[in-house]
Amino acid sequence: MHPPLPSGKPLFELQQEDDNILTVVLHGRADITTAPxxxxxxxxxxxxxxxxxxxxxxxxxxxxxxxxxxxxxLRLVQILQLNHDQLSFVNLAADHEKTLALVDFGQPDCRIPSHKSGNLIVHLGDATISVFRGGAFFIEFIGAMVFSLLRVFRRPRSFRAGDTIAYMKTTGVDALPVVGLITFLLGLIMAFMSSLQLSQFGANLYVASLVSLAMVSELGPIMTAIVVAGRSGSAYAAEISTMKISEEIDALVVMGFDPNVFLVLPRVVAAMVVVPLLTVFASIFAVAGGLVIGVLMLNLSPGAYINQSLDALTLFEVMWGLSKSVVFALLIALTGCFRGMQARGGAAAVGSAATSAVVTSIFLIILFDSVFAVIRSYW
Amino acid sequence: MGAHDIIRVENLAVVYGEDHVLDKVNFTVNKGEIFIIVGGSGSGKSTLMRHMIGLEQPAGGKVFIGDTDIATSGEKAVSLALRRIGVLFQASALLGSMTVAENVALPITEFSGLPAEAVAAMVQIKLSLVSLECYGDHLPSEISGGMKKRAGLARAMALNPDILFLDEPSAGLDPVTAAEIDRLILHINQTLGTTIVIVTHDLDSIFAVGQRAIMLGRKTGNIIARGAPADLRDHDPDPEVRRFFTRRPPDA
Known part of the structure; x- marks a missing residue:
């Protein structure tokens, strides 16, 4: 782009006529190549x-x-702390003058106040207000969802069954391999770790009960919910926030659609149907993982292992685990959609909606799991 | 390469699947002129520009920026040639996470070798070129569409490119703001001598700033007319061209 500088030649010369008059004589190029x-x-x-x-x-x-x-x-003028009339140019050619006209050697006269305030109290206040706004928006969202649900009961045709089935596929069927793999390995690890302890008492057979009971009532629902939150909760938030930013949701409202019925309800229903099913699969894969350890390391017969696994379970445990996973599904889908609806701004808002959907979902899953544990202990 | 031309496109061909979007496109852009590429929607004018700025590889033909064919030369030669150009994208393409000043500072910091205070002074000069000297600390989401275009223009001009490419600079702007952009384009061309290539179908700006134009045909994928915009409007033999420049539908 630019020829290399002729080395050794000075780019400027300083002449000082009087004590306080300085002349800078520029030589050759004074442009983008020599400026550094x-x-x-x-x-x-x-x-x-x-x-x-x-x-x-x-x-x-x-x-x-x-x-x-x-x-x-300009920088020299600033460093010497001179103002405009203390600067003059000698032997200017016409195009030098044109270029100099582009530069304002005084301070820019900005009437608009700088909008950024560095005030800590203002920031604190803004943050507090936005937390309350977020809370209010969430309550509004839940209320709107209830009304949307009532509307769908009154007019069942407005429910979007096709979309719901499509979301069942992306949330459930597509998640099966990863849920299966994770819970299989989890069952394997659980069986292995517990066998180290239980074999000291000759209680190898109880490895099977431990794995099946822990998976069905606790870990199955939680692990499935966390995977679904990471896979689908974030996807819901990203999809809806993109639609929100590109005014697609506004377009739905103007055409007379309820965006909650159109976008949120199919996702919520789909998640509430498929997450319990995924949980069932999760428990089966975990028992299979435990079975591998039981047969290969603990010398149990497959039949004995499976019998022991089933014996440990009661119908109550199974239903308890499934009802937890229904609640988790509701939390994940609502959080994902809520974060999406909350998005404002540009591309960055989509990313932060997806992130906060996952973080909030996982937090709520753990919180509600504790609530379930408390309820159960007072049952 | 002649003495006056700075861009030369030779037999450019672009094929998407079965579709010949551009075919046998030949033209030159002279140093210091304002050159317009027009054509109806879907005529491939944005595609042509994307090939001229090296974003896409043509199926055939050559695109010279200066003496470098950016379609076939090595990576280093191409990146040197591309340092001579600045591009204003249709939606301004300012990075949303950075302020206006940081957007303009980005290429200056990376390529000029100036220390930080000098970069800041340079950003101020560039912003005052587009009359945004007071908006440096705003985020792109906090300024209007016309201001975004001007900020994008300041960033495109950051390293004093020899050639400036503008993709629909007045799209989505009100007539007054669009006229301001036109005036800014003329100002940059006259004071800095920058060659400017504009892809547009805004007739007001074509006649306000354009010195020479080519028009791409909608179905043929090649150049169906070339010359000064006013001549094309008044004297071109092809009725499609005259209709385009007088804004009339086919049956009028």
Missing amino acids: TLIRQLPAAVPSDQRIQQLKVNFANVTQFDDYGAMVV
Whole structure:
């Protein structure tokens, strides 16, 4: 783009006629190619012990000059703390003058106040208000969902069954491999770790009960919910926030659709149907993982292992686990859609909606699991 | 390469699947002129621009920026050639997470080798070129569409490119703001001597700033007319071209 600098030739020369009048004679190029050198050498060469009152810039030997060269002069003026009328130019050519006209050597006169306030109290207040707004928005969202649900009961045709089935596929069927793999390995690890302890008492057979009971009533629902929150909760938030930002949701409202019925309800229903099913699969895969350890390391027969697994379970445990996973599904889908609806701004809002959907969902899953545990202990 | 041309497109061909979007496109852009690429929707004018700025590889033909064919030369030569150009994208393409000043500072910091205070002074100069000197600390989401275009223009001009590409600079702007952009384009062309290539179908700006134009045909994928915009409007033999420049539908 630019030819290399002829080395050894000075780019400028300083002449001091009087104690406080400084003349800078520029040589050759004073442009984008020489600006990095000029900006380092020129201010350093100016004598710092005298107060310069007049700066003259001589353009007689300048071959190339652009706004980068003008910036060097501007910086020199700023460093010497001069104002506009203490600066003058000598031997200006017409196009030098054109370039200099682009540069304002005074301070820009900004009427608009800088909108950023660095005030800590203002920031704290803003943050507090936005927390309350978020809470209010959530209550509003839940209320609107209830009304949407009532509307669908009154007019069942408005329910979007096709979309719901499509979401069942993406949330449930597509998640099966990863849920299966994770819970299979989880069952394997649980059986292995517990066998180390239980074999000391000769209670190898109880590894089977431990795995099946723990998976069905606790870990199955939680692990499935966490995987679904990561896979689908984030997807719901990203899809809905993208639609929100590109005014697609506004378009639905104007056409007379209820965006909750159109977008949120199918996702919520789909999640509440498929997450319990995934949980059942999760428990089966975990028992299979435990079975591998039981047969290969603990010398149990497959039949005995499965019998023991089933014996440990009661119908209550199974229903308890499934009802937990229905609640988790509701939490994941509502949080994902809520974060999506909350999004404002540009591309970054989509990312933060997806992130906060996952974080909030996982937090709520753990919180509600504790609530379930408390309820059960007072049952 | 002649003495006056800075861009030369030779036999450019672009094929998407079965579709010949561009076919045998030949033209040159002279140093220092304002050159317009027009054509109806779907005529491939944005595609043509994407090939001229090296974003896409043509199926055939050559695109010279200066003496470098950016379609076939090595990566290093191409990136040097592309350093000579600045691009204003249709939606301004400002990075949303950075302020206006940071957006303009980005190429200056990366490629000029200036220290931080000098970069800041340079950003201020560039912003005052587009009259945004007071909006440096705003985020792109906090300024209007016309201001975004101007900020995008300041960023495109950051390293004083020889050639400036503008993709529909007045799209989505009100007439007054669009006229301001036109005036800014003329100002940059006259004071800095920058060659400017504009892809647009805004007739007001074509006649306000355009010195030479080419028009792409909707079905043929090649150039169906070339010349000064006013000549094309008044004297072109092809009725499709005259209709385009007088804004009349086919049956009028």
